[in-house]
Amino acid sequence: MGLFSSSKKEKLIAIFDIGSGSVGGALTRIPLNGESLPTIVGSVRTDIKSRKDFDFNTFMNDMLSALGESATSLYNQKAGEPEEIVCVLASPWYLSETRVLMLSKEKPFIFTKRIASEIIEKEISSLTELYKNKYSDLDSIPEIIEQHTMSVSLNGYPVIDPVGKKCTSFEMNMVISLSPKLCMNKIRETLSKTFHDKKVTFSSFTLATYLAVRDKYISPDSYLLLDISGEITDVGIVTKGILESVLSFPFGKKTFFNHMCTNLDIEIRDAKELFKLYNDDNISLELKKKVIPFLDSIENSWKESFNQCINTLPRTLMLPNTIFLTADNDITKWFTSVLHNDKNTESKVPSSYKYNVITLNGSEFFNMCAVKGGECDPFLMIESIAIARKILK
Numbered sequence: 026m027g028l029f030s031s032s033k034k035e036k037l038i039a040i041f042d043i044g045s046g047s048v049g050g051a052l053t054r055i056p057l058n059g060e061s062l063p064t065i066v067g068s069v070r071t072d073i074k075s076r077k078d079f080d081f082n083t084f085m086n087d088m089l090s091a092l093g094e095s096a097t098s099l100y101n102q103k104a105g106e107p108e109e110i111v112c113v114l115a116s117p118w119y120l121s122e123t124r125v126l127m128l129s130k131e132k133p134f135i136f137t138k139r140i141a142s143e144i145i146e147k148e149i150s151s152l153t154e155l156y157k158n159k160y161s162d163l164d165s166i167p168e169i170i171e172q173h174t175m176s177v178s179l180n181g182y183p184v185i186d187p188v189g190k191k192c193t194s195f196e197m198n199m200v201i202s203l204s205p206k207l208c209m210n211k212i213r214e215t216l217s218k219t220f221h222d223k224k225v226t227f228s229s230f231t232l233a234t235y236l237a238v239r240d241k242y243i244s245p246d247s248y249l250l251l252d253i254s255g256e257i258t259d260v261g262i263v264t265k266g267i268l269e270s271v272l273s274f275p276f277g278k279k280t281f282f283n284h285m286c287t288n289l290d291i292e293i294r295d296a297k298e299l300f301k302l303y304n305d306d307n308i309s310l311e312l313k314k315k316v317i318p319f320l321d322s323i324e325n326s327w328k329e330s331f332n333q334c335i336n337t338l339p340r341t342l343m344l345p346n347t348i349f350l351t352a353d354n355d356i357t358k359w360f361t362s363v364l365h366n367d368k369n370t371e372s373k374v375p376s377s378y379k380y381n382v383i384t385l386n387g388s389e390f391f392n393m394c395a396v397k398g399g400e401c402d403p404f405l406m407i408e409s410i411a412i413a414r415k416i417l418k
Contacts, residue, residue, distance in 0.1 A: 036108055037105045037106070038052070038109060039099065040405060040409060041110065042113050042404045042405055044073075045254045045256035045257050048071050050070070050098070051409065052068075053065050053405075055416055064396070065394065068396075074087040089215045109224040113233055115230040116257040119229050121201070122152055124199045124201060128194065131193070132193070134192065134193070135189060136177075136188060138188055145197075148201070153203070172202075175199065176198045228412070232411070234250050234351065237411055247265055247266075248349055251349065252352070253278060258334075259272070260335070278352070288319040289319060346379065348382045349383050354386070357386070365380060390406045
């Protein structure tokens with residue numbers, strides 16, 4: 026709050042939700058007094074072009090094209106001139122790592138911001154080198170887009186305000202996200218064609234969802250964050266209020282429809298129409314019998330990918346049975362039923378568990394984010410809430 030003059034009541038932010046299936050944009054008015062809700066005064070969403078053969082460079086260019094179209098459409102709504110731009114990235118445009126930073130000494134010491142900064146800098150340097158080695162085929166160096174401290178413990182006890190307190194050891198839980206500098210520069214370049222000379226910062230959708238869900242729901246304190254986007258499913262594991270791990274696997278909405286196209290030998294538009302008929306229960310019995318085996322096959326493929334992803338977690342980490350799900354409206358119902366299906370068992374979850382799936386469609390956030398015109402884009406609402414929290418922090 027010290028960065029803003031006391032006479033200033035609000036800040037207009039342009040938010041771009043950059044996923045693997047579409048790019049959304051919003052102009053959000055964020056009050057600086059914390060007494061009223063962030064309000065989305067204009068929004069757009071543009072699909073990223075679907076292609077049968079995947080090539081990352083082509084995929085990035087298609088994303089940038091959708092981003093440019095969303096930026097132009099948002100600008101043409103004449104809802105105001107944003108002061109800055111925040112781009113919220115979903116996979117595969119970023120990589121998040123959860124880290125536990127620790128320090129212990131024989132003699133007591135005072136926990137200071139300097140000590141924390143030095144340890145964080147060392148961790149970031151180590152993570153950057155790890156990223157370079159892991160993605161050496163990418164012609165770009167990584168750049169930190171965000172670092173979020175979730176909790177700090179002194180001498181084994183959680184402390185809300187640790188600075189200035191004496192201890193012999195501390196433990197800090199953090200989420201650090203990185204993105205290729207090349208990708209970020211191309212995003213900045215694309216946005217500068219519409220919004221000239223605006224500061225552009227970056228964040229991740231998993232962290233935004235974590236912040237919004239944490240503030241909205243008092244319980245449970247352990248849960249999964251599941252985001253099924255165009256090409257990828259992102260999984261965030263929250264244990265006792267701490268985001269413990271961020272994982273992903275290459276199976277999303279586009280994968281789903283590509284499976285239908287291949288198995289049924291039909292075009293993408295026909296697959297979407299056929300699935301809509303099935304989902305709305307407006308399909309003939311004969312056609313339904315033909316479609317169900319293929320949908321069962323897709324369900325098994327997604328579950329196998331999900332379980333392989335989850336099995337990379339430490340064996341000591343118990344998987345929560347509550348899932349907060351974000352997905353496009355046309356596939357939310359089906360994936361919810363898949364997660365409720367009794368066949369969905371996995372070694373980390375006791376056999377008596379059943380997933381409690383809470384779909385985030387936007388309406389549940391109306392007491393935290395207002396929308397001019399009342400239309401819900403859950404992704405942009407979640408991001409508006411998270412950005413408002415960061416600004417008012």
